Every structure is written in C-alpha cells, then in structure tokens.
Amino acid sequence: MNKEKLKVDPIKNGTVIDHVTAGKALKVADILNIGNSTKEIMIGLNLSSKKMKKKDIIKVENREISKEEANSIALISPTATLIIIKNYKVVKKFGIDIPKEIKQHIICPNSHCITNLEQVKTRFILAGKNPIEVRCAYCEKKYFIDEVKFSF
C-alpha cells in the first residue's frame, strides 16, 4: 500500500476508484465521463496489487461518484471499489453491484439477432456472476462478458 502511495499522490476531496480491472481504467474513465472533465485526474495502469496481482486506479479531484454511476462500470470492472474522500479522510467506501438488467451498452454478438437489424436498443439479463454471463433479452443467446463488445 505504501508503495502505491509513492506512485500516486493522495487527493483532498473526491473519489478514488480502486481495484479497477487491469487495463480497463481508460474505459472506466470514458464511461464515467471523467475523461472530458477539467478536474484533476490521476490514472494508474497495471499497478501491483496483493488482491488482484495487477490493477488500475483512478483518482478524481472534487467529484463524488454516486453508487448508481459506479454500477455502470460493473460489466467491465466488477471488482472496483469506490472510496469517497473528504479533507484527506475516507468518508465512504463501496463496491459495485452488478445490475440484473443492462440496457443498451452491450452489442449482441449474434448477427441474426433483431438488435443488429432493426433500430432497437439492446437489453441483456444477468445470467451468471462468476464469471459474468449475460443473456440477450431478444435472441436469448447467452455470452460470457469477454465475448461481447460494448457501445458506451
């Protein structure tokens, strides 16, 4: 933990998104619309982690990310932990809940699925948690999360 502190400065007020799946921080920043912000942001990629071997980390100054916002990254980084900091102190810490239903962000890999042929937003149902598995509400085909593409 001390080693990490050396690598990434602490923040005064804001949110630390810790234990982000290694290599996914830029995507997470994109989904949470962090990339377009003018606030101070620190992103660490492929840092050592006891829990995960490798992890990414994001620190955002002066923005408190809500639980609801955080859940939108569940599919690409379900292990992430959010730490809300006020005056250098941890005031809140929470994990990610994987939603039972995911609207519009997943592209169905089935080329015969109606969602790839008509103007219709995709809808996926959570079918398994470890590993994450989702079922298309339209064509009913099931996929592991690594098999699908996203449109955020």
Add this chain to the structure above:
Amino acid sequence: MKHLISMQDVSTKDIMKLIDLADKIENKKINVDMTGKLAALLFFEPSTRTHFSFETAVKKLGGNTFSMSGTNSTSVKKGETLSDTLMTISMYADLIVMRHIIEGAARFAAETVDVPVINAGDGTNQHPTQAMLDLYSIKKTQGTLENLTIGLIGDLRLGRTVHSLSQALSDFNTKFYFASPSHLQMPKYITDDLDKKGIHYQELEDIKEVMHELDIMYVTRIQKERFAVLEDYEKVKDSYIITKKLLEGVKNNFKVLHPLPRVNEITTEVDNTKYAYYFQQAKNGVYMRQAIITELLNLKY
C-alpha cells in the same frame, strides 16, 4: 399473459392453466366466442403446418384471419422496416401471430405494437406454441407432467422445439435422455440450466439401451444438409431411425412424439402401433392454440 414470446416467460402455473383450457375446449366443456375478432398471421418465413394450425384454431373459435406467407409480394420487399410493417398491421388486427427468421423478432414485435403477439417461431430461438402443444400431448397421454422419463432424439443442437421443451419440462422433475450424433448434441446453455436446477440427464449416442425406461420419446429430424461429409451422415442416420423393432419391450404408456414434418426418421410401420402419437399431437396443437388465443385475447366463454 399479454403475449406469448418465449417459454422463459411462461410459469408452471401458466402452463397448467393453458393445458386445462385446451382440455375444456377439446372436450367442449366451454364454448369460446371469437366472433368479430381478426388475427393477422404473418409468416415472414413460410410454414405450411403452423400456419394452417393457427388458421384452423382462429376459425374454430369463430374469428377471422388475414395472412401473408414469405416476403415476396409485401412492403418488406420494398424496404419497409419490420417496425413499420407491424405498426400498420396492428391498426387492422386484434392479434398478431408471427414467424420470422430473425431471432428476437417476436419480442421486438411485442414491444412495438399494442395488440397481443404470439411467436410462431423466431429463427433458431423459440417456438413456444409448439412447446405448449407438446406439453399438452404429454399430459394427455401420461396423465401428468411430473416425474416422467423422456428421451429426446435426433438433432438436438439446432432444433428449437427440443430446447423449449426441455426448458419447460425442467420444472416438472423430468429425467432426460438425449440421443444425438456427437456434433448435434444439446447446446451447453441448455444443459447448464438443467445442471443449475439439479435435473437428471444423460447424453447417449444410442437410445436402444434405455428404451424400456421411457415414458415419451420425442423424435426430431436429422437433416442431411447439417453434415459436411455425406459419409458421416450415412454412418449415423440408422441409429436415429425409429422402427417397430426398436419399440419391442417398451412401457405400456410409452408414446412417440414428433413435431413433424418427418422424412424417414420414424418408419411408417410405427404409425399403426399404439405408441404412435404424432398425428394426434398435431391435432392437439389446434386445441392448444385455441386456448392460447382465448387467454391472450381474454375471450368470453
């Protein structure tokens, strides 16, 4: 129930209610009145059997139909979206019955229009009225859906009827035997679901050894065109042909079901045995579809 799209949406309670309704319709215990109602039978992918079965069901209830078969002479050919076609048809009809080659098309239809939608087959996905008529046939012949031993035989990989049926039966503590050539086995997502529910199933290459245990054998056609090499087809085809000899020693209550059309997978000599049930099964389809229409349109009886 507003629509019938997938067996995934149909509860055990719904299944029993529809079976009870089909039974009352068949035995003329009730008289359903569909007079003045119009059903659109939209077969974007042509199907003689299911199309006629629905047409018969609607007409026997006193309703009327208009239909299309294939997309050659329709606005679809002119490039109209499915959404627009469905919206327009829903302005005329009280009920839409739809078969489409695209998977999920029926769910999309149900979300697009205000009238009830019945899925009459969407690609390789679902064919819930077939599953319901199969369940009705099983209940009629066995007196129950609980604790039965059922063999599913043939092309289990691509046959949507066997998928819907095994999903539906998994709530009734069924013991399954799956017999198919190795590359046409039941898909993993189906067997995973059975595993989750703790349902007993065994995958076999040959059904012979378990014939004496079966209450029902559900046969589907193995299509020659699914084999890359004709020799491979020739090797396995005889293992999946039901002959009178194969039926020696089966249980007294045993029945053979088949969604039809058959080609050669059940020899015609089986037709005259007490075990053949596939033509009655087709007839049961009309009663079950009458029951489904009655339920979705909330028809008076």
